[in-house]
């Protein structure tokens with residue numbers, strides 16, 4: 585099995601670490617590898633109906649008879665506690681116990697549900713992540729955040745539960761819907777912007793290959809993403825300071841996402857938020873003025889929005905910004921860049937104060 589390995593240290597217990605293995609077309613060999621790694625433990629595979637219908641479950645099982653659960657309907661609607669109960673009861677019915685390994689095959693929803701179920705089943709069993717979307721390969725499969733939504737808010741139930749291993753098979757991306765594919769790549773652009781200017785240039789010069797889902801280029805992207813996210817998470821596992829840089833573009837992004845009534849996909853809203861941050865950087869003299877053009881041009885090539893959609897209620901947007909979960913006294917701090925590949929850090933802080941007036945002007949510019 586041809587794979588690149590990246591080790592991620594689990595900071596709460598520095599002796600602990602897990603491997604992210606990246607390759608193309610190795611799905612059918614992963615379960616044997618997991619069996620080798622975990623000895624006699626029983627496996628339980630979790631996926632969703634779209635991933636199963638795309639043929640990935642069959643490929644993963646490779647003829648093995650392994651108990652599995654298919655989340656149906658797929659997507660955020662099923663990311664709730666009732667699904668977790670159904671999964672756990674299905675594990676019990678299969679006579680699985682403390683020696684189980686949960687294998688989560690799918691996007692961020694399957695990964696978040698799988699990690700949460702694993703973290704509470706019999707007081708906690710290991711989870712192996714096999715992410716199949718651009719979002720989950722770049723973001724959610726690494727970092728150890730699990731969770732499901734309540735009827736009132738996202739990830740209301742959640743734990744920190746690091747995976748025991750992550751397998752990224754970029755070939756699974758071939759069947760992903762085009763809009764999901766492009767929106768998910770925005771998180772990769774974000775990684776490049778906060779940490780690696782060469783990676784940003786790689787994006788600029790390989791955009792056609794990226795859009796045509798060239799496996800070699802996608803493997804390179806997967807490796808870069810894992811290395812960047814792992815390094816940030818290792819240095820600040822519980823988001824006290826540095827990990828906040830992963831929130832670049834997300835303050836305005838989350839507000840646009842919720843004010844759109846979730847019509848925009850997360851990555852699409854983050855694209856608008858990234859341009860918002862770049863406008864703020866211009867206003868705060870943190871940019872040479874050219875940067876925003878480069879970022880906008882790359883995002884436009886990904887065909888994601890770079891403006892607030894027409895008709896979005898401005899008051900709702902401001903309200904959502906005030907309600908940002910990282911807000912202090914009703915106003916959030918912003919992650920900004922001092923350069924492509926470099927987050928602006930002042931007095932040791934990676935998220936800085938921006939006056940409300942500057943944000944309001946930015947929203948106006950983003951809407952025209």
Ligand SMILES: NC(=O)c1ccc[n+]([C@@H]2O[C@H](COP(=O)([O-])OP(=O)(O)OC[C@H]3O[C@@H](n4cnc5c(N)ncnc54)[C@H](O)[C@@H]3O)[C@@H](O)[C@H]2O)c1
Pocket residue numbers: 632633634635638640658659660663690691692693694696716717718719720723724725726727728729730738756757758759760761764768
């Ligand atoms: N834990 C974290 O740190 C973290 C980080 C970012 C996002 N998230 C969570 O991730 C979720 C979003 O993840 P997502 O964008 O991957 O969404 P998703 O898992 O809902 O996948 C998007 C859609 O694509 C389908 N799909 C997945 N892989 C496919 C494939 N290879 N071929 C065809 N169809 C496929 C899914 O069934 C779904 O309909 C959200 O719930 C979000 O909160 C978590």
Ligand SMILES: [Zn+2]
Pocket residue numbers: 771834850854
């Ligand atoms: Zn995000």
